[in-house]
Amino acid sequence: MVSVDDVSRTYGRRRALAHVTLQAGRGEVLGLFGPNGAGKSTLISVLSTLLRPSSGRVRYGSHTSDDTGDALRGQIGVLGHDLFLYSDLTARENLAFFGQLYGLDNLDARVAEALRLARLTDRADDRAGSFSRGLRQRLALERALLHLPRLVLLDEPFTGLDDDSALVLIERLRSLRERGTIVVMATHDFDTAEAVVDRAICVDRGRAWPVAPGVGSLRERYRRTLKERD
Amino acid sequence: MQKQSPVVPVFLAVAAGMFAYAPFLIDAAPYESTMGLIQRIFYYHVPSAMVMFGSAFVCGIASAVYLAKRSPQSDAVALAAAELVVVFGLIVLVTGPLWARKAWGVWWQWDARLTSSLVLWLIFVSYLMLRRFAGAGSEMLAAAVGVFGMANVPCVYWSVNVWRTIHPNTNVVRSLAPEMRLPFYWCVAAFVCLYVGLLLTRLRLEQSRRGLEAAYAEIED
Amino acid sequence: MQFFRTVLTIARKDLVIEARSRELAYTTLFFAISVVLVFSFSFVVEGVALTDAAAGILWVAIAFAGTLALGRTFERERQGDTLKALLLSPVERPAIYVGKLLGLLLLMTAVEAVIVPVIGLLFQAPLGRAPWLLVGLLAAGTIGFAAVGTLFAAMLIRAQSRDVLLPVVLYPITVPLVIAGVRGSAAIFAVEPNLAMAQAWLSMLVFFDAVFLTLALWVFGPVMNE
Numbered sequence: 001m002v003s004v005d006d007v008s009r010t011y012g013r014r015r016a017l018a019h020v021t022l023q024a025g026r027g028e029v030l031g032l033f034g035p036n037g038a039g040k041s042t043l044i045s046v047l048s049t050l051l052r053p054s055s056g057r058v059r060y061g062s063h064t065s066d067d068t069g070d071a072l073r074g075q076i077g078v079l080g081h082d083l084f085l086y087s088d089l090t091a092r093e094n095l096a097f098f099g100q101l102y103g104l105d106n107l108d109a110r111v112a113e114a115l116r117l118a119r120l121t122d123r124a125d126d127r128a129g130s131f132s133r134g135l136r137q138r139l140a141l142e143r144a145l146l147h148l149p150r151l152v153l154l155d156e157p158f159t160g161l162d163d164d165s166a167l168v169l170i171e172r173l174r175s176l177r178e179r180g181t182i183v184v185m186a187t188h189d190f191d192t193a194e195a196v197v198d199r200a201i202c203v204d205r206g207r208a209w210p211v212a213p214g215v216g217s218l219r220e221r222y223r224r225t226l227k228e229r230d
Numbered sequence: 231m232q233k234q235s236p237v238v239p240v241f242l243a244v245a246a247g248m249f250a251y252a253p254f255l256i257d258a259a260p261y262e263s264t265m266g267l268i269q270r271i272f273y274y275h276v277p278s279a280m281v282m283f284g285s286a287f288v289c290g291i292a293s294a295v296y297l298a299k300r301s302p303q304s305d306a307v308a309l310a311a312a313e314l315v316v317v318f319g320l321i322v323l324v325t326g327p328l329w330a331r332k333a334w335g336v337w338w339q340w341d342a343r344l345t346s347s348l349v350l351w352l353i354f355v356s357y358l359m360l361r362r363f364a365g366a367g368s369e370m371l372a373a374a375v376g377v378f379g380m381a382n383v384p385c386v387y388w389s390v391n392v393w394r395t396i397h398p399n400t401n402v403v404r405s406l407a408p409e410m411r412l413p414f415y416w417c418v419a420a421f422v423c424l425y426v427g428l429l430l431t432r433l434r435l436e437q438s439r440r441g442l443e444a445a446y447a448e449i450e451d
Numbered sequence: 452m453q454f455f456r457t458v459l460t461i462a463r464k465d466l467v468i469e470a471r472s473r474e475l476a477y478t479t480l481f482f483a484i485s486v487v488l489v490f491s492f493s494f495v496v497e498g499v500a501l502t503d504a505a506a507g508i509l510w511v512a513i514a515f516a517g518t519l520a521l522g523r524t525f526e527r528e529r530q531g532d533t534l535k536a537l538l539l540s541p542v543e544r545p546a547i548y549v550g551k552l553l554g555l556l557l558l559m560t561a562v563e564a565v566i567v568p569v570i571g572l573l574f575q576a577p578l579g580r581a582p583w584l585l586v587g588l589l590a591a592g593t594i595g596f597a598a599v600g601t602l603f604a605a606m607l608i609r610a611q612s613r614d615v616l617l618p619v620v621l622y623p624i625t626v627p628l629v630i631a632g633v634r635g636s637a638a639i640f641a642v643e644p645n646l647a648m649a650q651a652w653l654s655m656l657v658f659f660d661a662v663f664l665t666l667a668l669w670v671f672g673p674v675m676n677e
Binding site for chain 3: 297298349352353355356359360363364365367368370371373374375377378379381382385386388389390392393
């Protein structure tokens with residue numbers, strides 16, 4: 001279980017995150033929804049241990065963010081906004097490189113499996129830079145999941161995906177949930193995300209509060225929550 | 231608002247007093263036989279250099295502490311010390327050539343000490359540029375420069391010294407005649423007081439600025 | 452050991468990418484040659500080079516070309532934000548630093564392998580007089596420069612004005628390295644060579660390298676965490 005305790009992050013005068021508190025448990029898909037510039041990406045960065053909070057803490061199971069060792073990072077998988085892929089390497093080489101960094105054994109088999117899941121087996125030896133945004137997104141997702149992390153963070157995972165690929169991604173997320181992975185996903189895409197999100201958090205101007213469950217689609221409930229807050 | 235501590239004005243007042251009295255002491259000291267009146271500039275030039283190098287170490291140590299612990303206090307000290315390196319360095323780099331011109335006829339002679347001071351000055355100017363222009367997170371980057379700057383002090387001095395001593399026209403600073411010691415150490419003390427006063431003032435300014443930023447951030451809460 | 456395996460993985464990745472396009476190798480090399488040419492116009496009077504011009508121009512070319520290579524290497528890690536991906540992986544931070552450093556050193560070695568003979572040709576510099584001493588000076592100077600440069604270039608990757616800030620920050624700090632490199636090479640090339648002096652400069656360079664490398668290894672981790 002990962003929990004964010006009263007985390008704030010300030011840049012000079014600007015509060016990117018203000019006293020955010022939330023938890024996400026095993027086998028749960030948490031959705032972060034909010035307008036541009038609300039702080040979703042900042043929150044994802046803080047959860048990934050790359051960004052330190054100006055105040056407050058993040059707890060991963062029994063570890064806190066203060067003693068983030070190298071081992072903790074091995075349990076986290078991140079699909080970033082910029083995809084984290086080397087355009088000059090082929091799909092296979094990208095996966096193999098990161099697999100080596102994460103110290104995975106049986107690397108060739110795992111890379112082949114990842115390529116299969118991304119449905120990129122026939123383009124495995126093409127440069128990643130030659131792929132469309134959607135294909136790169138699929139590859140980037142498999143890169144993030146290659147080491148079977150316990151916490152998966154996704155920043156706008158549905159961008160550029162066609163309908164088919166979006167459905168495949170939803171299936172992937174469902175299987176992750178069944179395996180007990182914690183998934184935190186920041187997205188704009190209410191309609192697609194609704195199918196897989198267990199709980200929704202509304203993020204606006206650095207603050208976060210839960211979207212109440214109840215009647216209506218996710219989008220309607222989100223808008224209602226935003227209106228109630230103002 | 232925090233209560234203003236009386237310590238800072240004390241340092242500045244003491245420094246002011248010492249500087250006011252210094253010319254009398256300097257006047258009482260004997261003329262240096264070969265260089266004449268201009269030699270008196272060394273009473274300001276050398277203490278400035280001592281303070282400048284000292285401040286470089288203050289900045290380096292504060293930067294190291296900031297890298298290890300990230301306390302805003304050490305960052306403020308590093309910034310203030312770096313600014314003072316640049317200020318006192320400017321004094322050194324202006325008085326040096328003035329002295330050289332009158333004493334030896336040329337403005338710049340690639341003298342080992344002056345050249346080292348110039349390089350150190352440039353390092354800390356780059357520190358300030360980093361803080362000003364690098365955008366968010368520049369405190370960390372500048373701290374790295376501060377640490378390297380401090381570590382570089384002996385390296386720069388050593389390399390420039392060896393470079394210059396194989397050339398024949400180096401000047402050797404003679405040991406101080408006893409009558410010159412009093413005004414010299416008086417000036418050293420005056421400069422140190424000035425340095426501490428300025429450092430503390432700058433720290434106070436920095437603290438106010440941070441308080442203001444925190445207040446702005448809290449308005450949005 | 453895991454550390455060395457990570458270093459080799461990262462360095463090999465950089466080499467593979469470079470081998471595909473060879474963009475960095477070619478552009479850095481031709482840039483270095485242009486620098487040599489431009490400086491030659493200032494320092495060659497009536498067909499004869501000023502004393503010690505060869506050594507000076509050599510090290511200026513190394514410094515400028517090195518800065519260019521540093522900028523480009525880390526620009527590559529900016530696309531796709533891959534430096535962040537490296538920092539997210541469970542490898543130790545110093546291993547990332549050494550991996551990038553190794554890649555850069557290999558590139559610089561390739562460039563210097565061409566530049567040094569060119570300098571020898573243009574200035575009749577006696578390269579064969581003390582070849583191992585010269586190689587030692589080049590190696591030590593380049594390692595020191597690359598050690599500081601890799602740290603600063605990585606630091607600046609997300610900063611604004613990073614293109615101009617890299618040289619502004621790098622050159623003052625690497626002054627001792629350049630002094631030692633130039634004077635050491637000059638001592639070898641001079642009409643009356645002073646090989647003992649060159650050796651002294653070499654020892655100084657090795658000392659500086661030790662200081663800078665140690666500092667960089669220590670500083671890299673904290674500085675990369677925002």
